Amino acid sequence: MTPASAGPCPAIALEGVSIVFGAGASAYEAVANVDLRVAPGEFVAIVGPTGCGKSTLLNVVAGLLAPARGKARVGGVEVRGVAASAGYLFQQDALMPWKTALANVSVALEVGGVAPAEAKSRAEKWLARVGLARFAERYPHQLSGGQRKRVALAQTLIRDPAVLLMDEPFGPLDAQTRGLMGDLLLSLWQADRKAVLFVTHDLDEAIALADRVVVMSAGPSSRVVSRHVVALPRPRESADIRLDPAFHALRGAIWSDLKAEVMKAYGEQFGEIAP
Template sequence: MDLVKKGPIRYEPQKDDQPIMIEMAGVTKEFVKPSGEVHTVLQNINLQIAKGEFCSIVGPTGCGKSTTLGLIAGFEQPTSGIVKIQGETLRGINKHAACVFQTDNTFPWKTVIDNVSLGLRLRGVSKSEAYDEARVWIERVGLKGFEKHYPHQLSGGMRKRVALAQCLIIQPQILLMDESFSALDVHTRSLMENELLTIWEQTSASVVFITHDLEEAIALSDRVIVMTAGPAATIKGDYRIDLPRPRNVSEIRFDPDFMKLHEQIWNDLRDEVMISYEQIYKSQ
């Protein structure tokens, strides 16, 4: 079995024929430095992500992974090209998406149930209804009994569970995650990765997951996108991960097929990492 299917960069729906949820067509993003110099972060990005697909983006530091996520979220607008969500050009904030970042996005003065229910309350749902739904999601992320705790009373992993419940309670069609588990210890990280997969498999959300960890990307994803080193980064490789689901991220890493995938994708990624290191060295 051909476990790795690389390219073409422009992705077409597979046999399940799911509709395209996210499309980036010819997207270039530039910033103007304080010196007035124009810095091109991304250049001619063409990417399609299907409904319900779990897609990870990997690449060397500074290649524009987070910028890509920001464009999909609508935090930034492309300098050229277009971003489409469900076939419609994105203008402003992406109302179909929710974001989980590396840092905690919980409010320290609110309890777990208040943090989780906030998204519904802001959408006009009554407090009692929002609390009822929040209790469901708090239990789904394994925090039943901690409803009245404050974030400072929770571990890092538990706060990440709160952040996930905060996002998922509004039932987003797109979940955007930027190095969301990188600050966790290895055991908690593994637990959270499995928790994420369990919840994702119960929804139809499309996930865009940014990570520096290639093993994490392969273990979680349907596809792994490899980006080139910046500046003017673009997509170098587009790999379909044909490993069976459901997966346990700790166990799948020892599968011979997983190791083959890792070797093949790393061959692409390693060259870009070395280019990035050389650029950093020369700039010092």
């Protein structure tokens, strides 16, 4: 069952993953030969310039996208088809607009065979946990962007997935709401530490949330440039942690890696930047 390597089986593992879009002469290699492990209970953030293929890596772990080479494992099992044990929080709105907040959350249990009455009462509890008890009967278009993210969070977590995949989930939100959502995520995560793979382009957010930050290079053929351990104490609060001198030291170190890649990505897109 477990891979031959020593130590406990990682919750998420990417082994030599390459992702290619298209075929023949027009083929585009987005990601080249990425190895990445997330230990059980570990929160790993991936940062990288726009278009470096960090989101496609999540799709490979989720089983929504098949890699050209290499493989992904969740809980030691190779991902084939949609990874049932993974929860995925998308960047865009992914709620079903024709269902109320409550129905969006409870359907996540119902499709797994939970009786509707029980699914509903558990969904109500989860909505309360994300602070939306009063909004259960609202439809997504009647909620703010932040509230929709809270519903999506409840929808994902109610299934109790073994691992969490997050694709810039708070990207579309304003800065304050993003900070609050980060705190909410950490407080929920603290309760039963699942392994998390969190993709973001916001370095501050990555450091504030994660145990480890992985920097990806600019595309095409993006790869892992460096890995940094975030040894800041938990529990954290996003507003306070950003004032910590250790935060700044770490930020400086990671940014020096990231900056080079960001400049390269801009060079690819817009030609050389005049000094």
